[in-house]
Every structure is written in C-alpha cells, then in structure tokens.
Amino acid sequence: MTALAAATRPTRRDVLRHPLRSLAAIILIMIPVTLAAIGVVYNGSQSSSFFLSSPRTSATYVGGVCEQSIDGYLSDCAGEPATGATEYELLRANIPEGFTIDLTLTGTTGATFGERSVVLYFTQTTDSMAPAPGEAFIPQRFLDSLDAEVGDTITLDHGTEVTVAGITPSGTAVFREPTVISPEAFSVTDPVTGSGDYWGSWSITGPEAFTWDDVLALNAVGFTVTSRDVIDNPPPADQVTFEGDITPSRSVFWGVVESALWFIPVAIIGFLLLMLISPVFTISVSRQTRTFALLASQGATPRHIRWSVLMYGLFAGLVGATLGVGIGTVGTAAWWSATYPAWPVVVDWLWLLAAWVLAVAGSTAAAFLPAFIVGRSSIIRGVHGGGIDRILRWRRWMAIGPVFLVMLGLMFLVLRLTEDPARAYTTDVYVPWREALGGFGILFAVIAVVASAPAMVWAVGQLKGPLPLRLAARDLLRQSMRSIPAVAALAGVIFVATGLMVASHAESERMTVAAGTVxxxxxxxxxxxxxxxxxxxxxxxxxxxxxxxxxxxxxxxxxxxxxxxxxxxxxxxxxxxxxxxxxxxxxxxxxxxxxxxxxxxxxxxxxxxxxxxxxxxxxxxxxxxxxxxxxxxxxxxxxxxxxxxxxxxxxxxxxxxxxxxxxxxxxxxxxxxxxxxxxxxxxxxxxxxxxxxxxxxxxxxxxxxxxxxxxPVWPTDHIRDNLVGSAGITALVIAVMALVLALSSQQTRRQQIILEAVGAEPAVSRWSNALFGALCTIGAALLGLVTGHGAALLSASLAEVNQTGVTTSFGTLQFTGPLWPMILGTLVIAPLVAGVIGWVFTPRLDLAEYRE
Structure with missing residues (x-):
C-alpha cells in the first residue's frame, strides 16, 4: 500500500498544483451528469402527474359475457352490452361485500374563458393528488390559449364551472370526481347523453385479496379485469378456459439482441463522451513522462504507474459526477417546486446512482489507455525527456481502424443491395440477423472511425514544407497523446453528425418530391x-x-x-x-x-x-x-x-x-x-x-x-437546419482544440525553449503551435467528413421504376450530396480558428531567465 501511495503521489500533487487543468476534466464529466440528473428528476416528477394512481385491481366494461387471460391483457367478449343499467350498478352488484369502487374518467371536454375556448384532455379521479371539488389543474399551454391564469374560473361543457387551482406538468387537465360526471351516472351504453368523448376504468379495493372467482363473476356481466392479486396467485390451469391468439415469442437469444439494439444510441453517445474527455488524461500523462520514468527507475512497477494515471481519472470522475448529480438534482428540484408547487418532486435515486457510477467508471476508463501506454514506456528514454508516445514509423496495428471501416462498408453495401423493399410490410420480412447487423454495425462504425485516428495522424504527419509546417507535422507524430485523442474524438462526432444530417436531408427531399407528384x-x-x-x-x-x-x-x-x-x-x-x-x-x-x-x-x-x-x-x-x-x-x-x-x-x-x-x-x-x-x-x-x-x-x-x-409533407428549412447543426459541431471542434492547446502549454513551452536556444526566430514556435492545432482539426474533419458522407451513401435507398417507366419509389441516393456547411465549418473555419488559438496560446519566453 505504501508503494501504491508513493506511485500515485505525483498525480495527486499535479492535481493540487494545477487545479485549472484538473477543472477541465471535472467540467467535461460534470456537464453530461448534470443533464442526466435533470432528466431523471424531471421525468420522475412529471410521471407523478401522468399516473395518478395504480390500483392493484382495475376493471373495464366491454359488455356481453367475457373470457380473459389471467393478466387481463387478452380477452374475448360475446353478446351486446346491457341496457338500463350503469357500470356502477353492475359492479356494485357483482363484487364481494366490503369492496369499494372508484371511477377514473378520461376524455376531452370544451373549456371557455371569456371569448376564448379550447378542447381539454382531462382525467377525473379521486386520487389524493386531485384538486378539491370545483377546482382544476390545467396545463400551461391551455391557460395561454384561454388567456387565463391561476385563480380564474373557466366554464366546461354542460355549464360546469371550475377554478384553476394550479398548473399540471402533464398535457392533461385534472378534475376531482364528479366534476364532469358522477360514477353513478356513467352509463353503459350512452355515457353522458350519447357523447363518445369519455372512457372510464374502475379501480376496486377491498379488505382482502381479489380472487379468480371474483374475476369470473365480473366477466359474466361484461367486465375484463386486471388484478395484481390474481397475477401473483394465479388459478390452476384447468380453471382458465380462455385461449387467446398469442404470437409465439422469439428465442431468448434474439430477445436479448433486440433489447440490446435499443441501447445502441446511448452506447454511441457514451462512447463519444468518453473520447471527448480522454485528451485531458492523455495530455496530463505526456506532461509527466520524466516523473514516471524516475519512479520506474526507483523500483515502481508498471502496475504502480498505471494506478497513478488511473487515479487521475478516478479523482476527476468522483468530483465531476458528484457535482453533476448535486447540481442537477438540487437545481431541478428547486425549479420544479417553484413552477409546479402542487406536484411533488420525485427523485429516482437508483437511476441517479447509476448515472454517478457510469460517470466514475467512464472517467476511469478514459484514463486506461494512457495508463497502459505509460506502464510500458522505456525508463532510459523517459529520464532523458523522450516521449512515450512517439510514432516513428508506420505500424501494422494502425491499419486496424481503416480495414475495419472497409469491412463494415462492404457489409452495409451487401445489406443494401440484398434488401427487398417489396416485402417490407409482409409478415415474414423480419430477419433478426439483418436487424442485428445493421444496428450493431452503426456502433462498430463509430468505433472504427475513432480507431482510424492513428492512421490519419500518421498520414498528416508526412506533410513536408516550410520549417513551421514540418515541426507541426513532427509534433503530431512525436506527441501523439496530444494529437490522436483529439483527432479521434472530433472525427467520431463529425462522422455521426454528418451521416445523420445528410441522410435526414435526403429523406426529406425524397418525401417532398414524391408528394409533389400527387x-x-x-x-x-x-x-x-x-x-x-x-x-x-x-x-x-x-x-x-x-x-x-x-x-x-x-x-x-x-x-x-x-x-x-x-x-x-x-x-x-x-x-x-x-x-x-x-x-x-x-x-x-x-x-x-x-x-x-x-x-x-x-x-x-x-x-x-x-x-x-x-x-x-x-x-x-x-x-x-x-x-x-x-x-x-x-x-x-x-x-x-x-x-x-x-x-x-x-x-x-x-x-x-x-x-x-x-x-x-x-x-x-x-x-x-x-x-x-x-x-x-x-x-x-x-x-x-x-x-x-x-x-x-x-x-x-x-x-x-x-x-x-x-x-402532405411538413415544410422544412434545410438550409437553416444545416447551418445551425454545422455551426454547433464547428463550435464543439473549436472548443475541444482550444482545450487541447491550453492543456499542452508545458510541452509547447519546452519546445519553444529548445528552438529559441538554437537560434530560431520566436515566430517559428508560434507558427508551429498554430499549425499543430490546424492540422489536428483538418485531420479530424477529413476523417469524419469522408466517413460520414460514405455512411450516408451506404444507407441511401435506390429509386424504383416499374416496367412502364413510372417511378414508384424515388429513393434517397439521388438526393444525397455534400453537406457544404459542415465542410466549410469543420474543414475551413475550425482549422483557421484553431490556428489562431494555437498562436495566441504560445507563451512568451525570456531566455535570460532560463540561462540564469
């Protein structure tokens, strides 16, 4: 333990001595966790307004005589609904003694205030969250339409007046029974004088568990029942006569695969976030090359050194995740209480804990690769100040990403060419392996683009030209822990954004042209x-x-x-x-x-x-x-x-x-x-x-x-949407490069000392650092733009023409083209701004101070 503490001391000391550098990692982790906490608290609190009550037993009237499955989800009823009775009377006559019933009514009703009127979606209930009789909770958008406020009195259909007691966060107004209609008057055949705007469900509560015999008694008079009591204690199989048409379930394997497909977008977002965080840790590691080499010379094992780096990721994750959860939860809870005082703040602590754990684990994982590299570094080279991350020549492992991309491209091309659109809506079209390959192929494509960053850095590093350009290209290779993480993160983001925007534009154009033929x-x-x-x-x-x-x-x-x-x-x-x-x-x-x-x-x-x-x-x-x-x-x-x-x-x-x-x-x-x-x-x-x-x-x-x-097709401003989306990605690219250049000031200062000591002009260092930022940005943009447009082309559909020459499907391929705003933003504007940032961030040196 003493050895581990000694090995991690340089990292802990670096965190305390350079808090602003650590703050960058903490903020990058804190922002997504804060957004996740906001979503958890908001959605949980809003759900309380959607689901006002969840009774263990509920019944719905259908009419005739019914048969049902044990859970009540499948049923079959024969015969006509009863006449001359209400649902309330039928229920009271057929439930066990001591049980009570409550009606939950949903539907639409007109509301008027002054000269304005709207159609409200409403829920009438006896739930404890419902307002007092004669009052109502109304969604804000309906109050805006009526030009009404809390405290005003609005008039519903049939002349009922209610006072707005508060705002509900859902899109449904809430009344207490019997604002719209009383349970006793809810008719089986003609609810509210023939209006079909209402639908009612009955909750049944009692002193004992509801049984299958009780369900059968309600089935006999036209009700279907869903009871948690019956589901938990099902009857013997010979007592269940209902045989519904149940679609055979897929195998367990394909069920797991299908469930996993839903998490692919989350996995892609999480992976890109990790990549955006990783430059902070890689630059920190490259800054301490000599320190780690000295530790190794004094007996520290590669495991101890890896732990030293991982400790940085763990520290940033703990602080960033804790701040994110705290700020997101407290801020959202305060806003909710002020905006919707009548509704409770609901915090799902399990989901918050999951977000916190994932953020800490992700931050630590982002530091794993630099930790692995530093653990394998040469002691002698490190003591002399040599980088642990120099790319001296082409290595075969650099081809993994490009080869993987080519293989995925061929796979998607085969899937597209073998697709049969004529069978897209037949019962036998679903082929699990095609869906799985397409879904997981998208995730692997993002990983492959990121894995192609070393090859792109090596290619850009071969540029020749004036001295500042050669120095910048050399730095890309000799300081790859600065360049590769930045290029990988930005290329992944540009790839996803470009592919989505190009495909979305093409699909919208296809629909517009098709509608124009009709x-x-x-x-x-x-x-x-x-x-x-x-x-x-x-x-x-x-x-x-x-x-x-x-x-x-x-x-x-x-x-x-x-x-x-x-x-x-x-x-x-x-x-x-x-x-x-x-x-x-x-x-x-x-x-x-x-x-x-x-x-x-x-x-x-x-x-x-x-x-x-x-x-x-x-x-x-x-x-x-x-x-x-x-x-x-x-x-x-x-x-x-x-x-x-x-x-x-x-x-x-x-x-x-x-x-x-x-x-x-x-x-x-x-x-x-x-x-x-x-x-x-x-x-x-x-x-x-x-x-x-x-x-x-x-x-x-x-x-x-x-x-x-x-x-026929919603009019869309593609130019505006593409400009806004491209501007956002361009701003992100500039922000990441600014972060990389700011955190690299120590390496920049060291190189500047060497250059000026041998007689180079001060401007050479500035040009070299400026070109380093520009070349990183250009490499990321080229990799992301080429692969993003390629992905859009591979996902595009072909036009279909029948035997008479009539176009039956226009396809998206003919509308797939270059995304010029993204090309201009990431390949021209972002490199220029990154170059300016690199020039500005180059420190001014007084060599006399260093000579003394």
Missing part, C-alpha cells in the same frame, strides 16, 4: 372534429391571411376512429415497393372518402367515371371488375377485427401512381350504408409553403377547437 404546391388539409362545415370558415380565413387566396375543396365521407377500409384482391397502397404519400382520408381522419369532381381536379384527373359501384385507386394497381370492399373495425371486445359492412365494387386505377387514397363513388357509399359526414377541406394556394408560414399556422391551429391542420 398534390399541387401549397396543399393544406383542414380536418373537422365536429363535422360542422360552417366552423371551418374562420380557419380558412386564417390560412388565407397567411398564404393568400386559396382554392377550397370540401371533402365528405365517413369517419370512425376504430375503422378502416380494405379492398380484397387489391395491392397494399402503403407497400414498401413504392413511396408513401399521405392520403386525403388519412389526413382528415376518414374511414372512407367520397369521390367528387373537385377531388379529381385536385389530382389533375380528367374524364374519370364516377358512376356505378366503384372505388378509385392508384394507377399502379390493376383493374378488378368484381372486388370485395370491406369496412373493418377493432373494438375492445376481442382480439380479431370484425367486419362492419361489405359490398362488391369495381376498382378503377385512375389516381396518381403514388397516391394512397381510395375514393368511393356515391353508389358504392350508399350500398355500404355508412353515415355521411363532413370531413373537412383541402386548400391549395398554388405556391410552396415556407417553413415560417407552416410554423405560424401550426401554432394557431394547435389550440383551435374542432379543426386540425396538416400538410
């Missing part, structure tokens, strides 16, 4: 929740004030949130073999859309036949003279969809190729017998909608009751 420029969808056409006029006026004159096309059909339409024998309009373009019916929340001359004019279709029983489909589909049109629906009475109505129709493929709409003629609609409702309107301005106009319209309609706004 809809005219400036198309807007306005959906109706209440079906009252007159309520749409103010909304259209608002759109016209933003976009100018628009052409209005009213749309009619049938709307059912649980239903959908199928055409037997027809192809899937959302097939992976063709681009998806949002349908009019999907945008307006319709089950079926009536064909009209106005809609055909929207699609620029001339002379189409709207007579007879027919359905208009994409021109990519075949004409079927005797197809079967079905309207199907899911409900909570069983796991299989039920057929609502069906009729024989003729399919007419006349719509644009990429249209996923299916328009029904009047005669076919009447044959189905569906209720005809007003769905909304399609507005066409004729000019492309700018992101600014789209943002202002969305902000207006977000809180407008009864009207919803959507676009």
């Amino acid at each position: 809809y005219p420029a400036g198309t807007v969808f306005l959906g109706m929740d209440n079906g009252v056409a007159g309520d749409l006029d103010p909304a259209i006026t608002r759109v016209e004030s933003q976009l100018g004159d628009v052409r209005r096309i009213d749309v009619y059909g049938h709307s059912d949130m649980t239903g959908w339409m199928e055409v037997e024998g027809s192809t899937n309009p959302h097939s992976g073999a063709r681009d998806w373009v949002s349908a009019v019916g999907d945008s307006l929340g319709a089950t079926a859309v009536l064909a009209s001359p106005e809609l055909l004019d929207l699609f620029q279709i001339r002379g189409a036949d709207l007579g007879g029983r027919a359905i208009l489909t994409s021109s990519l589909e075949e004409q079927i003279p005797d197809a079967r049109l079905r309207v199907r629906s899911y409900d909570n009475r069983g796991s299989e969809p039920r057929e609502v109505v069906a009729t024989a129709v003729e399919t007419r493929p006349v719509l644009p190729p990429l249209s996923s709409d299916r328009l029904i003629t009047e005669e076919a609609f009447e044959e189905l017998g569906l209720e005809r409702t007003y769905l909304g309107a399609v507005l066409v301005s004729g000019d492309a909608i700018s992101p600014e106009d789209a943002g202002e319209l969305n902000a207006y309609f977000l809180d407008t009751a009864g009207v919803s706004l959507s676009f």
Whole structure:
C-alpha cells in the first residue's frame, strides 16, 4: 500500500498544483451528469402527474359475457352490452361485500374563458393528488390559449364551472370526481347523453385479496379485469378456459439482441463522451513522462504507474459526477417546486446512482489507455525527456481502424443491395440477423472511425514544407497523446453528425418530391372534429391571411376512429415497393372518402367515371371488375377485427401512381350504408409553403377547437437546419482544440525553449503551435467528413421504376450530396480558428531567465 501511495503521489500533487487543468476534466464529466440528473428528476416528477394512481385491481366494461387471460391483457367478449343499467350498478352488484369502487374518467371536454375556448384532455379521479371539488389543474399551454391564469374560473361543457387551482406538468387537465360526471351516472351504453368523448376504468379495493372467482363473476356481466392479486396467485390451469391468439415469442437469444439494439444510441453517445474527455488524461500523462520514468527507475512497477494515471481519472470522475448529480438534482428540484408547487418532486435515486457510477467508471476508463501506454514506456528514454508516445514509423496495428471501416462498408453495401423493399410490410420480412447487423454495425462504425485516428495522424504527419509546417507535422507524430485523442474524438462526432444530417436531408427531399407528384404546391388539409362545415370558415380565413387566396375543396365521407377500409384482391397502397404519400382520408381522419369532381381536379384527373359501384385507386394497381370492399373495425371486445359492412365494387386505377387514397363513388357509399359526414377541406394556394408560414399556422391551429391542420409533407428549412447543426459541431471542434492547446502549454513551452536556444526566430514556435492545432482539426474533419458522407451513401435507398417507366419509389441516393456547411465549418473555419488559438496560446519566453 505504501508503494501504491508513493506511485500515485505525483498525480495527486499535479492535481493540487494545477487545479485549472484538473477543472477541465471535472467540467467535461460534470456537464453530461448534470443533464442526466435533470432528466431523471424531471421525468420522475412529471410521471407523478401522468399516473395518478395504480390500483392493484382495475376493471373495464366491454359488455356481453367475457373470457380473459389471467393478466387481463387478452380477452374475448360475446353478446351486446346491457341496457338500463350503469357500470356502477353492475359492479356494485357483482363484487364481494366490503369492496369499494372508484371511477377514473378520461376524455376531452370544451373549456371557455371569456371569448376564448379550447378542447381539454382531462382525467377525473379521486386520487389524493386531485384538486378539491370545483377546482382544476390545467396545463400551461391551455391557460395561454384561454388567456387565463391561476385563480380564474373557466366554464366546461354542460355549464360546469371550475377554478384553476394550479398548473399540471402533464398535457392533461385534472378534475376531482364528479366534476364532469358522477360514477353513478356513467352509463353503459350512452355515457353522458350519447357523447363518445369519455372512457372510464374502475379501480376496486377491498379488505382482502381479489380472487379468480371474483374475476369470473365480473366477466359474466361484461367486465375484463386486471388484478395484481390474481397475477401473483394465479388459478390452476384447468380453471382458465380462455385461449387467446398469442404470437409465439422469439428465442431468448434474439430477445436479448433486440433489447440490446435499443441501447445502441446511448452506447454511441457514451462512447463519444468518453473520447471527448480522454485528451485531458492523455495530455496530463505526456506532461509527466520524466516523473514516471524516475519512479520506474526507483523500483515502481508498471502496475504502480498505471494506478497513478488511473487515479487521475478516478479523482476527476468522483468530483465531476458528484457535482453533476448535486447540481442537477438540487437545481431541478428547486425549479420544479417553484413552477409546479402542487406536484411533488420525485427523485429516482437508483437511476441517479447509476448515472454517478457510469460517470466514475467512464472517467476511469478514459484514463486506461494512457495508463497502459505509460506502464510500458522505456525508463532510459523517459529520464532523458523522450516521449512515450512517439510514432516513428508506420505500424501494422494502425491499419486496424481503416480495414475495419472497409469491412463494415462492404457489409452495409451487401445489406443494401440484398434488401427487398417489396416485402417490407409482409409478415415474414423480419430477419433478426439483418436487424442485428445493421444496428450493431452503426456502433462498430463509430468505433472504427475513432480507431482510424492513428492512421490519419500518421498520414498528416508526412506533410513536408516550410520549417513551421514540418515541426507541426513532427509534433503530431512525436506527441501523439496530444494529437490522436483529439483527432479521434472530433472525427467520431463529425462522422455521426454528418451521416445523420445528410441522410435526414435526403429523406426529406425524397418525401417532398414524391408528394409533389400527387398534390399541387401549397396543399393544406383542414380536418373537422365536429363535422360542422360552417366552423371551418374562420380557419380558412386564417390560412388565407397567411398564404393568400386559396382554392377550397370540401371533402365528405365517413369517419370512425376504430375503422378502416380494405379492398380484397387489391395491392397494399402503403407497400414498401413504392413511396408513401399521405392520403386525403388519412389526413382528415376518414374511414372512407367520397369521390367528387373537385377531388379529381385536385389530382389533375380528367374524364374519370364516377358512376356505378366503384372505388378509385392508384394507377399502379390493376383493374378488378368484381372486388370485395370491406369496412373493418377493432373494438375492445376481442382480439380479431370484425367486419362492419361489405359490398362488391369495381376498382378503377385512375389516381396518381403514388397516391394512397381510395375514393368511393356515391353508389358504392350508399350500398355500404355508412353515415355521411363532413370531413373537412383541402386548400391549395398554388405556391410552396415556407417553413415560417407552416410554423405560424401550426401554432394557431394547435389550440383551435374542432379543426386540425396538416400538410402532405411538413415544410422544412434545410438550409437553416444545416447551418445551425454545422455551426454547433464547428463550435464543439473549436472548443475541444482550444482545450487541447491550453492543456499542452508545458510541452509547447519546452519546445519553444529548445528552438529559441538554437537560434530560431520566436515566430517559428508560434507558427508551429498554430499549425499543430490546424492540422489536428483538418485531420479530424477529413476523417469524419469522408466517413460520414460514405455512411450516408451506404444507407441511401435506390429509386424504383416499374416496367412502364413510372417511378414508384424515388429513393434517397439521388438526393444525397455534400453537406457544404459542415465542410466549410469543420474543414475551413475550425482549422483557421484553431490556428489562431494555437498562436495566441504560445507563451512568451525570456531566455535570460532560463540561462540564469
């Protein structure tokens, strides 16, 4: 132990003598831990407003007679709901004596304050966190829409008035029972005078455990039950008659692999954070080369020296993680208490402990590589001041990263070329090994880019030219513990950012071009929740004030949130073999859309036949003279969809190729017998909608009751997004290089003394240090930009053209191009700024002081 204490003394002494250098490592660790602590406290506290109560036993009414699985997640009910009774009465008559029931009601209701009104999502409950009767907790965004404040009284539907007692952090208002409706009045067949806006679940509590016999008693009158008591004490298998359709689970191995895929983004972020921290430790080690060599000459073993370096990482991790957890937790708790005084601060200490442990372990791991290198260093060379990290010639291990990158590139190329988009939505398409290779391949690609940093440093180090350039290139190789960690960290960040931004831009362009083949420029969808056409006029006026004159096309059909339409024998309009373009019916929340001359004019279709029983489909589909049109629906009475109505129709493929709409003629609609409702309107301005106009319209309609706004493709300002993202990455590159150059002042001073002692001009040292920073930045940028663009190209999809020459899928490859803002920022601006920083950070020397 005495030897270990002696070996770690230089590191501990360096920490105390140079606290600002240690502060850099501490801050780099503290920042992500602080963000993690903020997220843990905020999410935990917000969850208390989402899940107000978690009863051990809950029941939901379906109707008829039900059978269910033990946990209640699967069920099947036959028969019609009872009439003339409420759910409350049925429950009271069929639960054991001594048990009590409470209703948790959710849904939407209108709220009015002054001249303004909104539609509130609400929860009515008896939970202890609920406000007093006659009061309400309202989300802030709804109060802003109503121009109301805490203490004001708002009016709900049916004339109920409530006083705003506080703000809820969730998006759902909270009332205490019976603000909206009393449990006794909650009707089985017609909740609140026929309104379908409410859904209720009953919590059951009692003096003893709920049993399987109690569950069966409620099943007999139409309830399905989920009870923790029954799950913990399940009945014998012969007492469970329900046989649900349960999808066979995958093997344990693939289950573990699939779970691991979810953590890949976290692993990538954590790995890049470690790389950004590592320059602090590597530079600290290279600064103490002679000290470690002297320790080794006095009998310290490589293990003792490694512990000396690891102690630095452990110290930085302990201090940084502790400060991060403390600042993040205390700060968030104080902000939460001030913002939401009615809601408790919930701290998940287990997750905070996990974040703290990971930060300490990660900081120590970041110091492992320099610790390993210093443990293998030469004593004689170190005593004479020689670097332990000199790259004198090409080593075979430097090829590991580039070779690994090439292998991964070939793997992704094979995966892309063997992909079958036509089967992307069939039941047998899921191939676990393809998903696993793609997911883990992304993580390994980041590691391979980082592992390619030594090769890039060696390549840049071969530059020849004037003396300052040769000196800077030599320093890249002879002080690789300064250059390689910086290049590796920055190249990894640039690689990930470039790949994501290029791919995102290409995908957005593909969707925009595909939508342009179906809809005219400036198309807007306005959906109706209440079906009252007159309520749409103010909304259209608002759109016209933003976009100018628009052409209005009213749309009619049938709307059912649980239903959908199928055409037997027809192809899937959302097939992976063709681009998806949002349908009019999907945008307006319709089950079926009536064909009209106005809609055909929207699609620029001339002379189409709207007579007879027919359905208009994409021109990519075949004409079927005797197809079967079905309207199907899911409900909570069983796991299989039920057929609502069906009729024989003729399919007419006349719509644009990429249209996923299916328009029904009047005669076919009447044959189905569906209720005809007003769905909304399609507005066409004729000019492309700018992101600014789209943002202002969305902000207006977000809180407008009864009207919803959507676009075929959301307008995006790619230029702005690319500039902002590239500026952020460029700033990060500059900050890391400034940190590296600032922490390298001792090595810079030593080299400057030597150069000026042999007669070099003072400017040579400044130019050399400036070029060192610029070359590191250029090396990182080249490695990250080339691999990032390569990754985007390998992930891009190819265009698909059918036999008639119609493009069915545009693919993203043709829209994948250079990310010029990132290239300019990281390959031009960042090196120039890093060079200026290197020039400024070069110390001024008075050689007379050193000679004395």
